[in-house]
Amino acid sequence: MAKANCPLPTSNLSEILDKYKQSPGSLLEILREAQAINGYLSREVLQLIAEELGIPESKVYGVATFYSLFKTTPTGQYIIRICESAPCHIRGAQDVLATIEKTLGIKPGETTPDGKFSLEFTSCLGLCGVAPAMMINDQVFGNLTGDRVREIINSF
Amino acid sequence: MAIYRSHVLVCGGTPCLLKGARTIRNLFQQEINRYQMADEIRVVETGCLGPCDEGPVVIIYPEGVMYSRLQPTDIPKIVEHHLYKGRVVEELVYRERKDSKEISSKVPLEGEKYLDRQKRVVLRNCGRINPDLIEEYIANHGYEALGKVLTELRPEQVVEIVTASKLQGRGGAGFPTGLKWSFTAKTQADRKYIVCNADEGEPGTFKDRLIMEGDPHSIIEGMAIAGYAVGAEEGIIYIRGEYHLSIERMARAIRQANEHGLLGKNIFGSGFSFQIEIRSGAGAYICGEETALIESIEGSRGEPRVKPPYPGVAGLWGKPTVVNNVETLANIAPIILNGPEWFRSIGTESSPGTKVFTMLGDINNQGLIEVPMGITLREIVYEVGGGIPGGKGFKMAQTGGTSGGCLPMEFLDMPMDYDTLSKVGSALGSGAMLIIDDTHCIVDVLKSFMKFFCHESCGKCTPCREGNTRLYEILTALSAGTATKAHIQLMKDLARTMQLTALCGLGQSAPNSLITCLRFFADEIEAHLNGKCPTGVCKSLATQFEAV
Numbered sequence: 127m128a129k130a131n132c133p134l135p136t137s138n139l140s141e142i143l144d145k146y147k148q149s150p151g152s153l154l155e156i157l158r159e160a161q162a163i164n165g166y167l168s169r170e171v172l173q174l175i176a177e178e179l180g181i182p183e184s185k186v187y188g189v190a191t192f193y194s195l196f197k198t199t200p201t202g203q204y205i206i207r208i209c210e211s212a213p214c215h216i217r218g219a220q221d222v223l224a225t226i227e228k229t230l231g232i233k234p235g236e237t238t239p240d241g242k243f244s245l246e247f248t249s250c251l252g253l254c255g256v257a258p259a260m261m262i263n264d265q266v267f268g269n270l271t272g273d274r275v276r277e278i279i280n281s282f
Numbered sequence: 283m284a285i286y287r288s289h290v291l292v293c294g295g296t297p298c299l300l301k302g303a304r305t306i307r308n309l310f311q312q313e314i315n316r317y318q319m320a321d322e323i324r325v326v327e328t329g330c331l332g333p334c335d336e337g338p339v340v341i342i343y344p345e346g347v348m349y350s351r352l353q354p355t356d357i358p359k360i361v362e363h364h365l366y367k368g369r370v371v372e373e374l375v376y377r378e379r380k381d382s383k384e385i386s387s388k389v390p391l392e393g394e395k396y397l398d399r400q401k402r403v404v405l406r407n408c409g410r411i412n413p414d415l416i417e418e419y420i421a422n423h424g425y426e427a428l429g430k431v432l433t434e435l436r437p438e439q440v441v442e443i444v445t446a447s448k449l450q451g452r453g454g455a456g457f458p459t460g461l462k463w464s465f466t467a468k469t470q471a472d473r474k475y476i477v478c479n480a481d482e483g484e485p486g487t488f489k490d491r492l493i494m495e496g497d498p499h500s501i502i503e504g505m506a507i508a509g510y511a512v513g514a515e516e517g518i519i520y521i522r523g524e525y526h527l528s529i530e531r532m533a534r535a536i537r538q539a540n541e542h543g544l545l546g547k548n549i550f551g552s553g554f555s556f557q558i559e560i561r562s563g564a565g566a567y568i569c570g571e572e573t574a575l576i577e578s579i580e581g582s583r584g585e586p587r588v589k590p591p592y593p594g595v596a597g598l599w600g601k602p603t604v605v606n607n608v609e610t611l612a613n614i615a616p617i618i619l620n621g622p623e624w625f626r627s628i629g630t631e632s633s634p635g636t637k638v639f640t641m642l643g644d645i646n647n648q649g650l651i652e653v654p655m656g657i658t659l660r661e662i663v664y665e666v667g668g669g670i671p672g673g674k675g676f677k678m679a680q681t682g683g684t685s686g687g688c689l690p691m692e693f694l695d696m697p698m699d700y701d702t703l704s705k706v707g708s709a710l711g712s713g714a715m716l717i718i719d720d721t722h723c724i725v726d727v728l729k730s731f732m733k734f735f736c737h738e739s740c741g742k743c744t745p746c747r748e749g750n751t752r753l754y755e756i757l758t759a760l761s762a763g764t765a766t767k768a769h770i771q772l773m774k775d776l777a778r779t780m781q782l783t784a785l786c787g788l789g790q791s792a793p794n795s796l797i798t799c800l801r802f803f804a805d806e807i808e809a810h811l812n813g814k815c816p817t818g819v820c821k822s823l824a825t826q827f828e829a830v
Contacts, residue, residue: 150599153581154564158523185582192583192740193564195523211485212684213642213716215730249567249738250485250684251524254642254714255297255334255649264526268300 138163143178153189157196166197202237202244204282207261211250214258222258225272229279286324289343295330295492296527298337306338306352313361329408329496334649350376403636404612405652408496413531416538419499425544427615428503431510432552440511441467446622448634453479453607454711456700465594466512469602474514476505477605480521483567484683486714489638490608492650494528498535504611509556512604517558520575533560567738571786572605585742586786609638629655633699637713641667644719660694674719682711684731685791687798707798723819724803725810729757735792746789749780761820763813
């Protein structure tokens with residue numbers, strides 16, 4: 127969680143804001159790119175975005191907390207998103223989840239003490255043809271079993 | 283242009299990529315190079331071929347032989363025997379699994395069907411062309427329909443053709459597409475928009491992902507035709523943020539269409555201009571609801587608007603906006619080229635055309651199929667789907683994804699179309715078919731459905747926000763053996779209230795599965811009141827009580 131103390135990367139952020147300021151409705155794009163700088167959207171970043179766009183901070187905060195891909199608190203370097211929807215559920219997602227919890231020693235919503243992995247649930251990833259499935263950051267994985275998921279986690 | 287004697291088409295849909303399709307493709311190329319056949323045989327990455335469970339899948343043309351479940355060690359064998367010596371490697375050829383009748387090793391060449399039941403209109407190019415090359419789309423009648431409407435038809439004629447085809451929206455609600463277009467066409471405004479809803483999130487649905495990955499230009503062409511028909515010059519594709527490959531392929535396709543003058547200013551010298559922009563979501567199921575999606579494009583929380591006004595009259599930035607699903611738009615070009623009568627000749631009278639279904643759960647052939655509307659559940663499960671694995675029995679099918687209803691055995695012979703399914707409290711929806719065998723407990727499965735809605739309810743209206751949570755709590759109590767008879771009635775009341783009073787489709791359809799299960803599986807649910815779970819599933823789950 128060392129990232130929490132990172133200085134605010136204002137230069138990158140102002141580049142992002144300059145790029146989108148003129149196009150209405152780009153708040154999601156701005157938040158997406160701003161999040162890529164630090165891995166999450168700190169209070170300071172949200173304040174700055176609100177100021178620059180001339181909209182209330184409550185609106186920016188409201189949007190940032192509405193969408194599950196946005197984070198307002200620091201997360202692990204790798205976010206494991208395990209699909210919990212019915213198609214994965216009936217194909218054994220529970221067992222996969224149990225293996226991840228055991229391997230990493232964390233529950234959904236938590237981050238490993240070394241700050242490497244966060245674990246969370248996701249809704250359907252549209253990978254039902256290869257259920258059970260999960261994503262780690264941008265990468266997708268399917269046909270998971272206990273052994274395979276252990277192997278995948280160890281490869282990170 | 284070089285002429286090749288054979289083409290090796292490697293499926294590049296996400297399910298196959300996850301099973302190592304890229305390695306398989308590289309190995310093919312490497313082996314073909316080794317035999318010095320690189321100028322005779324071309325290796326192509328193509329869109330989804332359908333049997334996702336059997337990946338990685340490869341088709342070799344001109345023979346049309348499909349190989350499945352390929353391992354890296356199989357490739358030298360196929361290259362040596364099939365491509366070099368001309369003998370099909372029988373033991374690696376794709377076959378349907380045991381419980382169903384054997385099919386031939388041939389796959390969809392022109393005029394052939396690899397499964398008798400399939401008819402590919404939307405997926406016409408998936409698995410046949412390289413989605414990253416606009417030339418291959420054009421060579422398969424691509425952009426002919428756009429050329430035809432821009433040079434031969436007036437906008438109102440285009441709307442008439444689509445109306446006459448009786449095409450219904452394929453995103454879930456089944457609203458007539460032509461009628462939707464006519465509202466926007468009639469409304470006067472300085473700007474209008476075409477929005478492609480590619481925020482696919484209904485659990486069990488992955489058709490839009492595979493259409494975008496397999497044939498992105500079919501969507502661009504459909505959007506441009508819609509733009510001409512209603513008088514819009516701007517299009518937006520809203521793709522969910524998790525679909526990285528779809529975003530990448532759509533972006534490339536848009537760039538190519540611009541370079542070829544098929545998007546941009548004054549297309550085909552007709553004076554009509556159209557441009558398309560991609561916007562991506564950030565993880566919210568509710569954004570698949572059209573007004574929530576519009577809110578999200580405008581940079582707000584994806585909360586549904588009160589309707590009316592409908593987007594067709596006042597949508598994005600208050601301007602008339604057509605919001606169409608990916609599959610709907612992919613139907614447009616074939617309708618223009620072949621005519622509305624042709625389209626109506628497929629499927630049923632009230633629901634013409636084909637439907638792309640995703641078959642999943644306890645079924646042998648998991649994957650993507652396209653069949654005429656009106657096919658029965660039995661045909662999907664036992665013919666196309668190859669039956670239920672492990673000799674287990676059919677318990678129920680949930681049609682239309684998690685917001686659809688659950689149908690027991692008695693409904694196996696029911697035709698799958700919009701009208702019939704809505705009459706029994708289910709829905710055709712997005713086309714997801716979740717098959718559940720008799721080892722699963724109804725209460726456990728319902729819990730999984732309701733947990734999804736608890737998470738995805740946007741919280742704007744009370745019936746949905748509270749209703750889903752309470753239903754989940756009661757189901758959890760049922761599976762823990764602490765529920766009472768009064769809870770059953772409470773569930774019925776809550777479910778009915780949600781159907782009648784929730785603001786949008788999410789809340790109105792969330793209790794569909796529960797309502798149908800209370801009707802068709804009452805005995806099994808009530809057994810839980812006495813602490814009994816007939817399938818034995820809930821015994822172990824009772825200890826895993828968890829809050830949402």
